Amino acid sequence: MTEETEGQPPSDDAYALNAATVDAILAAVEVGARERLIEYLAHMHPADVADLLEQIEEPRRVRLVELWGPDLNGDVLTELEEGVRDTVLATLTPKQLSEAVQELDTDDVVYLVEDLDEPQQEAVLDALDDADRVAVEQSLTYPEYTAGRLMQREMVTAPVHWTVGDVIDYMRASDDLPEQFYDIIIVDPAMHPVGEVRLGKVMAHPRSVKLDTLMEQDFRTIPVDQRQEDVAYAFNQYHMIQAPVVNADGRLVGIVTIDDAMDVLEDEAEEDMKLLAGVGDEEISDSTMAIVQRRFPWLLVNLITAIIASIVISLFSSTIEAIVALAVLMPIVASMGGNAATQTLTVAVRALATRDLTGSNAMRIVRRELVAGTINGAAFAVIMAVVGIIWFGNPMLGVVLAIAMVGNLAVAGLAGILVPIGLDRAGADPALASGTFVTTVTDVVGFLLFLGLASALLL
Amino acid sequence: MTEETEGQPPSDDAYALNAATVDAILAAVEVGARERLIEYLAHMHPADVADLLEQIEEPRRVRLVELWGPDLNGDVLTELEEGVRDTVLATLTPKQLSEAVQELDTDDVVYLVEDLDEPQQEAVLDALDDADRVAVEQSLTYPEYTAGRLMQREMVTAPVHWTVGDVIDYMRASDDLPEQFYDIIIVDPAMHPVGEVRLGKVMAHPRSVKLDTLMEQDFRTIPVDQRQEDVAYAFNQYHMIQAPVVNADGRLVGIVTIDDAMDVLEDEAEEDMKLLAGVGDEEISDSTMAIVQRRFPWLLVNLITAIIASIVISLFSSTIEAIVALAVLMPIVASMGGNAATQTLTVAVRALATRDLTGSNAMRIVRRELVAGTINGAAFAVIMAVVGIIWFGNPMLGVVLAIAMVGNLAVAGLAGILVPIGLDRAGADPALASGTFVTTVTDVVGFLLFLGLASALLL
Incomplete structure (x- = not known):
């Protein structure tokens, strides 16, 4: 989608929603042109679709979601502000909702279900496969606004004694790798993380090199009960991309990735700004x-x-x-x-x-x-x-x-x-x-x- | 350095400088115990050393830098607030300064030299090898606060026709890979970026697979003259980790990485907060x-x-x-x-x-x-x-x-x-x-x- 950014003069609205696109989509919604709507939305990033949903009036929002429902991309749900998300979730059928969440990482599912009512929460959890369901339920046992809620279970680990060749063979054989990951976490037999190796380092060395010789010097773990603002601070301060999360016994329970940390950092800065001005957590999309x-x-x-x-x-x-x-x-x-x-x-x-x-x-x-x-x-x-x-x-x-x-x-x-x-x-x-x-x-x-x-x- | 975070109750000061450490370091500076100072600082992250320098009074700051000077870690310079950085730069000898900058990525050098006076700028540029010097000088020709100033030249590219095996062989043979990178940029013969492949994907596939079959669907380039706040917005909105920067002809000239985008995002939020309150760009370390x-x-x-x-x-x-x-x-x-x-x-x-x-x-x-x-x-x-x-x-x-x-x-x-x-x-x-x-x-x-x-x- 380079056409969105290329050859365009630098302006404040380099990435704002294009008014013409918005109008075309709303026109499609108006006449119930489902295929056309799906086609438009398929070409937009989920974060932009979420912005669109936030910026239109509620009746149109409901109508759009009803029309799009069976094809709704689950990532859109995690990008929505809370108030708007509630409307969208209420509009989806249980079947549409479960289809939408199946593709999500566990941290995104946690983020989505933590504010839901019991029955809606059940519906989402039922849609997950057993491993994911256990992982999400486990995360929900940690207090809100802590690393435990922020982390995902999808990660790649390797035992200390492995070589570059071992990890490459493992990855080629695995059909369940995370969508995105940047480091391999080195663990001891009791699942204590002892270091991490960047993917770039693995690829730059011959198969015989032992992973533990490639570990980063500056290695930090995050306690599962650490407050999310401290997690975000650490990512920003130490330029981290991902970090292993450990429980009270020091065992690996998940990883936090930089995109989640960046969200928290933004939220905290925004919260301070609003508290200073004497406004609560209102959003521009509120009624x-x-x-x-x-x-x-x-x-x-x-x-x-x-x-x-x-x-x-x-x-x-x-x-x-x-x-x-x-x-x-x-x-x-x-x-x-x-x-x-x-x-x-x-x-x-x-x-x-x-x-x-x-x-x-x-x-x-x-x-x-x-x-x-x-x-x-x-x-x-x-x-x-x-x-x-x-x-x-x-x-x-x-x-x-x-x-x-x-x-x-x-x-x-x-x-x-x-x-x-x-x-x-x-x-x-x-x-x-x-x-x-x-x-x-x-x-x-x-x-x-x-x-x-x-x-x-x-x- | 897991001892800093592990087994510690979650608190607001999970990552703040430890008062005892600060006292010990200042005591070492007081008595001129150079070896002890170097030992302490070697165990601290450059960002924490920078915070320490910002938080102590100017006479002590100067004394610390004089003592540490020959061993000063260049990364500390890029972490400092502008006012404090000026004092530190003025305290360093030209030789110390050039040694400190030699290890930095080009984007960090640009960030450092853009505010320097002509003679100091010359001293830093002279310390670089020819390729880096050209890269930094090139970046400085782009307007301030644009992608051109934010980007680094260190990156990994691969031609469209390469396979997984080709890129692994190339990386193993290369002795000049960037410190950190997450994606390989696929370029055509005219150096137009046509896609990117995540390292995790490369490692998960056999040597014979062609790279262009592994490219990400959502691929975005950034125009070199795009304003830095738009760049930061794109990283945050689209959960990007790195992005290729292109010139007016669409040719690849560098990459922006998420840590730089995160800095800009923080700075912009802080700027808005301060402008709203009627304060300029003052820092807590100002006199x-x-x-x-x-x-x-x-x-x-x-x-x-x-x-x-x-x-x-x-x-x-x-x-x-x-x-x-x-x-x-x-x-x-x-x-x-x-x-x-x-x-x-x-x-x-x-x-x-x-x-x-x-x-x-x-x-x-x-x-x-x-x-x-x-x-x-x-x-x-x-x-x-x-x-x-x-x-x-x-x-x-x-x-x-x-x-x-x-x-x-x-x-x-x-x-x-x-x-x-x-x-x-x-x-x-x-x-x-x-x-x-x-x-x-x-x-x-x-x-x-x-x-x-x-x-x-x-x-």
Whole structure:
């Protein structure tokens, strides 16, 4: 399918769904042209078909799946977002569903069935052959979001004493090799992995060479109960392609491959981004009512914190009544504090996720944030003092504004770094609602400092 | 190095640098114990050594590099963040630098030299053998952030007519195979790639089988001028491990591997997250003055927009003077609008990055955001009306608050989706400062609606 990429100018939409194709497919669905639909979809990658299903409206989605059903490619199911997947699964007949899952690797089946209801889960499991069924059920006994759920059972192992010739003969004789694999795992007689050999190395050596002389130096195993974000981190940090997963006894139970790690890495980055912005795990394909319900609790938390800030303001009602310029200027102090805090917070959350902010440098970074906040605070204090004096002709108002600005930006730096570190130490996700915590701090401190100083110095 | 992961409880710090190791290394640096330092670092992955260098203070970093210099592993250089890398490169002698880069793949050398000054670049290029030097210089002629910069020249190709036996014999005879490769690229006599064969497939078939019968069905080439974020998207979307890069004539010029694509994917997600929060490309390892300077311009933009909002407030000074409750309540209206807009914005920016928001569904999503904003606005309007009436005992104030809330949350939904889509259509990064744009809109609209209505209805 090189025509999709070749000779095309580099653009943001190099791989986005082609609007003409989408229209042609929807037209085929409209008139019930089953053969035409199958023909179109056969030429698309399952991930693109999944995107298409996500981007069209639900009634059309259902109609497309009904029409395509008997020929549906199981890989499409594993590429779908959860909400859309539920609709598609509900549309398929049990027979269509079992046909679709038979070709999948065990890790993909696990991913698919872990969110299903009991009866649907049964239907999928019944469709598998016995070995796969046992493997999937075994994986489901491991906690969610761990290596045990991420791994696949399909892998190639070889005993320590084998030679290059042995493994080549074994592979030529085997009719059950995994679709994709990159390393051969060397195991001892008790199935403990002792090393791995890259396929390229095997092919580059004569048949007589012993495999254990070709093993990679940097060999890492993954405990089956390791959290998936740690697995993804290891793949990214150490440039791994696949890794053996071991149980508590150190025995080989499966492998994780880089495509699964890459998915987790993407998901974790996306989750942090959304948590920082106060949105849950919503997707662009969610329905209107779904997003209304998902966003409501976050907005409610924001309302409560906004009311706290308002209560602070209300303490100074008489001051504001006397000097209305304070009401005009106070949002500036709060806004600058909130912005500075969000800057620090975002860098900190990201650095915690990439393990670049650790016990070794935390104290130094906290000090740096405090100093940086104070310096930028001083710069903006000067600017704001000038603005205050020019706008309202009151030098003392300028002084109040300047002091409040320095104070709030220093506090912003501190809160922006201490809140995520604190959440992390407490075992929570550092991104979780920390934006709301931190801006509440800067709002309250900003209003208190500015209006308090004004009461003391201007009245 | 399985001891690092085995038998350890799953924790957030499964792979973070071990504090005891860091202390031991710093102690060795302190007393100038070169042999001990080399011994420690030899047991660490280059990516972990890079993290260590990033996390310690600059004087110690310089001292460590001076001590380690002659034995420095070139891979560490490619793992470092830019600011830290500059210090390390400046500390190395030209001889040490050239020794360090000789073992690197061409893509890593390109990554390293593209940001160097002319004389330093010359020093590194001089250290390479002629073929590598030509390859690196060739890569540098492609624009930054394109496939041409990302690709490596080390690859394995085979002519269409070869058999499994031919390619095995070739690989056994070759002493210059790449460190890592996963697919063999099949080329025609003019070096146009026509397909790829996975190593696992080659090994699973007898010597007489022709390679072109084993080619993958889903074969994609990448144009050398394709933007790196599109390359990363393709790897993630299509679960690719490596991909051939072709020039304008369709001839093979290199390959991109998944580890490079994974780096780009991470970088792009991080960039969006930081742009949304109004921070540039700062790193946790940056110095205090560096972050002061990087954050200042973003804060200045925020100040200007905050002043615009203040000007709106100042238009209603006399209203506020008459009803000071308005000054107390107005930040709530603005804050709720800002929060709702940020929710929509974040989901939209993310969906644009993952190509889930396209021309096919944009109109529907815009409508959904407007409706969802209005519904949540109505819910909070009721809540706020009650709060306003109870707190200030003024039913009409409750009505004003309610109307302003509905209006601002509807505008928040619209602005949150239209601003990133607009930036994207204009060819800009949708994350770029869109947070500031959008909250300016909700601040201005919030204050205008609330204070304007209050002037009309309460005075």
